Ligand SMILES: Nc1ncnc2c1ncn2[C@@H]1O[C@H](COP(=O)(O)OP(=O)(O)OP(=O)(O)O)[C@@H](O)[C@H]1O
C-alpha cells in the first residue's frame with residue numbers, strides 16, 4: 001500500500017506526546033473555521049483530564065461553541081463539565097470584559113472623570129483594532145494564573161483571530177503611545193476640564209487624572225501581556241495544535257499558521273487532519289475494492305461510491321501534501337469523518353480515543 005508514512009522514524013501519529021508532556025501548561029488549538037477546533041479541544045482535554053489533576057478549557061471565540069459541543073451551558077466563570085470532577089470550561093466575551101474594565105475604572109473615578117474616561121476608552125477601541133481583545137485576554141490571564149489548573153487548553157477562534165493574539169504586545173504599545181500623545185497634547189486641558197466639571201485635579205483612587213488612570217491600566221495590561229508572551233514562547237510550557245481538514249484552503253491556511261507561529265517563536269509540532277474518509281485505507285485500495293465489487297452494485301450505488309472515491313482521492317492528495325510538509329517534524333493525526341456530529345460527553349470521549357490511539361496506518 002502507498003502509505004502516507006514512508007519513513008519509519010517519523011513522529012508517531014498521535015497526540016499522546018501532548019498528553020504525556022507533564023510540563024505543558026498552555027495548549028492552543030487552532031485552525032480555519034469549522035474544521036474541528038472545538039471538537040479537538042474537548043477531546044484533547046478529556047484525555048488530559050485522565051492524567052492531570054485539574055484541566056480547564058477556555059474559549060476565546062466570541063461564537064462560543066464549547067457549550068454546544070458538551071451540550072451544557074457555560075459562562076465567564078469556570079464550570080465543571082457534567083460527569084467529570086477535574087475538567088472545567090469557561091467562555092470569554094471580550095465585549096463584556098471591556099464593559100467590566102470600564103465599569104471598574106469609572107467606579108474608581110469621580111463622577112466627572114467618568115465621561116472623559118468613557119470617551120478615552122471609546123477612542124481607543126475605535127482607533128486601535130484588537131485593543132478590546134488584548135485587554136480582555138489580559139484580564140483572563142490575570143485570573144487563570146491565580147487558579148490551580150495543571151493545564152489550560154485554549155479553543156481559539158478561526159486563524160485570523162488566533163494570530164491577532166500574537167500581536168497583542170504591538171497593540172498595547174500602540175495604545176500606550178496614543179494615550180501618551182493625548183496626555184502630551186491635551187493633558188492640561190483634560191485636567192482643567194474635569195476641574196471645571198467640579199472634579200478637582202483628578203479623582204482616581206490616588207487622585208490621578210483620567211489619562212493617568214488609563215495609562216496605569218494599559219501599563220498593567222502591557223506587563224501581563226509581555227509576561228504571558230514570554231511564557232507562550234517557551235516550548236516546555238506552551239504548544240499549539242493545528243487542526244485542518246484535507247482540502248486545499250485548509251492546508252494552505254495551516255501552512256500560514258505554522259509559519260506565523262514559528263515567526264513568533266511559538267512551538268507547534270502536532271497537526272490534526274480531521275474529517276478524513278476511511279483513514280485506515282487509501283484511495284488506491286478503495287479503487288481496487290470497487291473494481292471487484294462494482295458488478296454487484298446497482299447503478300445508484302455505483303454513483304454514490306464513485307463520488308465518495310473521488311472525494312477520497314482528493315483528500316489523499318492533501319493528506320500526502322501534509323506529510324510532505326510536516327511529516328518529518330510533526331505528529332500528524334488523522335481523525336475519521338463520522339456519520340454523526342460529535343456532541344455530548346459520550347461521543348466526545350469516544351472520539352478522543354482516536355486522538356491518542358489512532359487508526360493504524362500501514363507502512364510499506
Ligand atoms: N470528524 C468529524 N466527523 C463528523 N463531524 C464532525 C467531525 N469533527 C467535527 N464535526 C462536527 O463538525 C462541526 C464543526 O466542528 P467544530 O465545532 O469542532 O469546528 P470548529 O473548527 O471549532 O468551528 P468554528 O470555526 O466555527 O469554531 C460540529 O458540529 C462537529 O460536531
Ligand SMILES: [Mg+2]
Nearest residue numbers: 037038061065
Ligand atoms: Mg469552534
